[in-house]
Amino acid sequence: xxxxxxxxxxxxxxxxxxxxxxLFYLLLGFVLLFLNNDVSKAVITLMNIIxxxxxxxxxxxxxxxxxxxxxxxxxxxxxxxxxNKIFMGQYIGISLSLTLSLVLGLGIPFMAYGLFKSSIIFDxxxxxxxxxxxxxxxxxxxxxxxxxxxxxxKGFGYAILMWxxxxxxxxxxxxxxxxxxxxxxxxxxxxxxxxxxxxxLSRILILLxxxxxxxxxxxxxxxxxxxxxxxxxxxxxxxxxxWVILPILRMNxxxxxxxx
Amino acid sequence: xxxxxxxxxRFGKLTVLDGLDLSIKEGGIFAILGPNGSGKTTLIKCLxxxxxxxxxxxxxxxxxxxxxxxxxxxxxxxxxxANFPPNLRVIELINMVKNLRPKxxxxxxxxxxxxxxxxLNKKLGNLSGGTKQKVNIVLTFMFDSELIILDEPTxxxxxxxxxxxxxxxxKEKEKGKTILITTHIMSVVDELADEIVFLLDGKIxxxxxxxxxxxxxxxxxxxxxxxxxxxxxYA
Numbered sequence: 001x002x003x004x005x006x007x008x009x010x011x012x013x014x015x016x017x018x019x020x021x022x023l024f025y026l027l028l029g030f031v032l033l034f035l036n037n038d039v040s041k042a043v044i045t046l047m048n049i050i051x052x053x054x055x056x057x058x059x060x061x062x063x064x065x066x067x068x069x070x071x072x073x074x075x076x077x078x079x080x081x082x083x084n085k086i087f088m089g090q091y092i093g094i095s096l097s098l099t100l101s102l103v104l105g106l107g108i109p110f111m112a113y114g115l116f117k118s119s120i121i122f123d124x125x126x127x128x129x130x131x132x133x134x135x136x137x138x139x140x141x142x143x144x145x146x147x148x149x150x151x152x153x154k155g156f157g158y159a160i161l162m163w164x165x166x167x168x169x170x171x172x173x174x175x176x177x178x179x180x181x182x183x184x185x186x187x188x189x190x191x192x193x194x195x196x197x198x199x200x201l202s203r204i205l206i207l208l209x210x211x212x213x214x215x216x217x218x219x220x221x222x223x224x225x226x227x228x229x230x231x232x233x234x235x236x237x238x239x240x241x242x243w244v245i246l247p248i249l250r251m252n253x254x255x256x257x258x259x260x
Numbered sequence: 261x262x263x264x265x266x267x268x269x270r271f272g273k274l275t276v277l278d279g280l281d282l283s284i285k286e287g288g289i290f291a292i293l294g295p296n297g298s299g300k301t302t303l304i305k306c307l308x309x310x311x312x313x314x315x316x317x318x319x320x321x322x323x324x325x326x327x328x329x330x331x332x333x334x335x336x337x338x339x340x341x342a343n344f345p346p347n348l349r350v351i352e353l354i355n356m357v358k359n360l361r362p363k364x365x366x367x368x369x370x371x372x373x374x375x376x377x378x379x380l381n382k383k384l385g386n387l388s389g390g391t392k393q394k395v396n397i398v399l400t401f402m403f404d405s406e407l408i409i410l411d412e413p414t415x416x417x418x419x420x421x422x423x424x425x426x427x428x429x430x431k432e433k434e435k436g437k438t439i440l441i442t443t444h445i446m447s448v449v450d451e452l453a454d455e456i457v458f459l460l461d462g463k464i465x466x467x468x469x470x471x472x473x474x475x476x477x478x479x480x481x482x483x484x485x486x487x488x489x490x491x492x493x494y495a
Binding site: 003007010011012014015069070071072074075076077078079080081082083256257258259260 | 271305308309310311312329330331332333335337339341342343344345347348356357359360361399
């Protein structure tokens with residue numbers, strides 16, 4: 001598996017898009033820090049960008065890589081390697097290279113700004129951890145969709161819809177149902193609804209850490225009331241881990257019966 | 261050497277393999293023929309473990325292969341379409357496959373044979389279709405395995421490369437290897453094959469030597485003999 005991982009990783013690190021992605025974050029980091037002059041505000045802006053953009057890029061890279069490498073995957077499948085290992089290697093390779101672009105792209109400007117001297121470093125590292133989680137989650141979801149859909153165009157469409165649903169539509173439905181059912185106790189409902197969406201969960205995790213009540217919103221407040229700040233963070237981190245594991249399990253299950 | 265027993269495979273409503281039985285002995289060149297969509301590639305992919313049959317048993321050297329992967333160390337496969345990661349260089353791809361199979365390989369000889377020396381440091385995305393196919397052939401023949409499976413090996417090759425390929429196949433046969441070929445080019449079959457396996461409607465319709473086929477169809481020309489078999493499907 002490590003060998004496949006290594007080659008997928010190198011292959012992607014050499015593609016133009018990894019650099020574009022890296023340069024985008026690099027530019028974003030520099031612009032936000034040096035124009036804003038306020039690190040904590042920069043972190044909040046970054047959070048808003050990261051929780052929407054990393055899932056999108058992870059989704060697109062995931063489906064694209066899967067469909068682009070089908071023939072090469074066939075070549076690998078004819079080698080004496082377990083098929084689960086081929087796909088796990090590819091999956092981890094993509095996720096790692098995206099994570100590297102994110103961490104380096106944002107890390108360099110923040111280091112240049114002298115971040116290590118301020119206490120904001122913890123907020124910032126949490127941002128990167130959450131971004132990495134989102135990478136791993138959405139590449140896994142994209143791989144699941146691609147594995148279940150023969151047709152490239154359909155697979156791409158489903159993947160983008162999945163992102164759109166989780167990043168935008170879900171919140172809309174959530175909000176409408178909060179308004180609609182506001183006569184009922186909604187604590188548990190909103191807790192569960194948040195956990196079922198990794199993007200919402202990431203937002204709350206970061207906001208709990210930043211400790212900005214104004215931005216926390218209803219769900220965030222419920223989260224803090226229910227768990228307290230520290231347990232709330234630990235718990236949401238734990239749920240994020242589940243969000244990585246479950247799609248991976250389904251991937252391996254799907255692979256057992258898949259024809260190539 | 262290879263046994264297929266009562267193999268069934270359906271893709272949705274389409275039945276591709278319908279209770280296929282086939283046994284292939286060790287040594288020699290076997291041409292797997294049949295009209296488009298008769299299940300040639302599916303049969304090969306079942307053997308490789310890429311397509312999972314609905315029912316049936318496949319054994320390779322008396323061992324069941326379904327759900328296993330170690331046996332693939334003893335077979336080389338040339339896929340139908342050669343498409344590789346565009347950002348890798350040719351030499352990196354060769355080294356990668358070598359790395360995946362800890363086995364002695366003779367890629368240098370083959371690189372010279374097919375004149376790929378100048379291309380080694382080129383990216384695979386920049387190669388032409390025929391050159392990619394040559395790389396594909398190097399990857400397939402560089403290992404010493406008992407079974408060699410070639411799916412449409414002649415696609416995109418220039419005449420010289422084609423002659424080299426045929427020589428290569430003959431040489432492997434002389435070493436006592438078992439070689440399975442699918443192709444639509446009858447001259448290749450005529451030149452190389454010891455035995456023909458003809459698939460129709462997901463079953464083996466004919467298995468035997470070229471002479472036996474000519475005799476059965478009362479046709480002296482192989483191309484016409486095969487056309488004769490296929491025409492029964494169209495009738």
